[in-house]
Amino acid sequence: MRVGTAKQSYAADEGLFKTDTQKVWFGLLLAALVLFPLNGSSYWMFLAVLVMINVISTTGLNILTGYTGQVSLGHAAFMAVGAYTVAFFDGRFGTPVLLNLVLAGAVAAGIGYLVGLPSLRIKGLYLAIATLAAAVILGFIFLNWTPVTGGLRGLNVPTATIAGIELATPDRLYWLVMPITVVMVLAAKNLFRTRVGRAFIAIRDRDISAEIIGISLFKYKLMSFAISSFYAGVAGGLWAYLFRVVTPESFPALASIFFLAAVIVGGAGTIVGGIFGAVFMTLIPEFLKLSATALVPWFPDASIYLAPVRNIIFGLLIIGFLIFEPMGLAEMWRRTRRYFALWPFRT
């Protein structure tokens, strides 16, 4: 049983990892990520890459919605901006992959900055509708700015190539996506040890109070939009390299709901919640589908009859979380950790 964590300096108190146990677990997680490709299944590698892209995007939305309290229904549109940016620069100029991803994030951040402007006057549902409207405008641009976006037919994305190695398959792309995901998640975690991150939280908790204590709402709200959009842009860029085609229909409005649901199910305002949420929202439908597929030898038409049931179960799971665990998966994780930390005593 661990009875407490003695911190003997301010640096230790602000540390990314508070205990040695956390460091060990993080090391084990990294080792698991490095060893994961040994499973040898391109299907699992594809899912891993998709999950990690969703983790980046959900973390971005978590910064904006979970930490800064600004609801956005346009997150998928920022992913689309990133995807188009990668498709445009790689397809047109053949620029290096990492530069394309930085550009994807930067362009999305710039647009996110503009989209965030209404947040200075409106909030809550009104802001959500404003971001949705921005997504509609972006959708119109994707469809009609044909010389850049390819219009209706979209753009094909060349295979990501680094140092002459083509990352044509999920197995290879994993080695690009995984480190970027780790770095971006750690960066997000680190953000909330800084003045900027704390300003975001202050704005979320009470914006008027935050302004009174000297936090510029103008600066920090827009910064939150820009950082969130940067994450979405990078995620979109990686998505483009995974699917290798971007069309105006690649990122529908429903995708924004997906990320918002991931933030809520995972636990808004916690980095680990964003990760859990993205994993849950991506993998649970897949596991439910695998369950239906497993029945095929005995029930050949399982895919016909169980497909709608699967969606109902998925929906019920989300509703169940909202009712029974409104703090999300992160809270369950925290309780589990506390249980083992205090074992054999109960909280």
Added chain:
Amino acid sequence: MTRLTRRAFHQLGLGAALVSTASGRAFAQAPEIVIGAANPMSGVFAFAGVEGFEGGRDHFEFVNRAGGVAGRRIRYVNEDSGYRVDNAVAIFTRITSQHQTPVFFGDSTGFQKAINPELNRRGTTVMGGASFASEIDNAQAFPNQWIPGPNYSDQMRVLLRYIAAQKKGASVVLVHSDTEFGRDPIAAAEAEAKRLELNVVEKIVTQPGSVDVSGDVLKIRRRNPDYVIFHGYVLQPIPEFMAQARQAGMTSRFMGTFYSTDTVLMNRAGAAADGYMGVSCYNFDATARGVQVEAIRAANVGKTRTHAYYQGWTNAMLAIEVLRRTLAANEELTAVNMMKHARALKNYDTGGIFGVPVSMVNNSFPHGRVYQYSAADKMLKPASDWITITAGA
């Protein structure tokens, strides 16, 4: 109550094993051929996905009962894509990583475009699917895919040629959804109308499932066209357009492309759909004869099947033909070999599925026919002969 004894249970198990062994004996020596599919079994396109899946499933059962392909049984592995590209890619990745899959059926234009580089990279799988996108009808860009009928632009051409044959200089309004699907053939339709000296007097863009169409009906009424062609809808809002137009006393003829024309959907629309005309490449003539069309009837006694079912069946039939020809030539089941035989399909007898012998041009089969829906008889009736779209004609 009858109780099952342990002995009886074992006897039943032995019996079941013997039956399954006997039925599988014909295929015992040869490995199965796995054909994969990602169909939308849930979501807005579930009605088409389920029918498409059943069309393929019924055809493969028909083939297996007849001894399979070169003595090899077909195993059809289908999963629900929910009409999402990422789901469909996951399904493709999983099925192809677990089985050697020479043929895979896709669920959408988005998926078929997304997976195209992977298909080309692998060189072991060819693809048919639910998409009739004009973009995919390009043998250079999509060398390993086929379209089980005419592309959307050719479907429009069939309708416009029918119109031109009915009335010279007829006026036409094009109504399409604001989607990639909806916009696909519009430019080609305008060019074809110009070539045929038809007047496209208005183009109306709507949301795919929009309900309030009164403003758009007023626009059509102002133009009072001879024909109104819908594209990019599954059903809504076509019945609403037609009902309001009838109430307004309009006499325009309403038409649509493949997914907007379907007996089952028309039956649901009822009287409002009476007289609606649409293009299909499949043969709904009740008097049609042929091995395949009769097999469809035998598998569906008392049922009316949608276009999607015929599409699933046709994809399966083309897949079987390509596999059969490739194996008969003692060639490996590579994409290059299979597509070579697919492209060699010239004047191919589809057993009544198409009303004419078909030929693959680029990646599609540019044949179609105009049907008219009769609400009284609850069926589509042929309104034109078969029309083949040839380049420059």
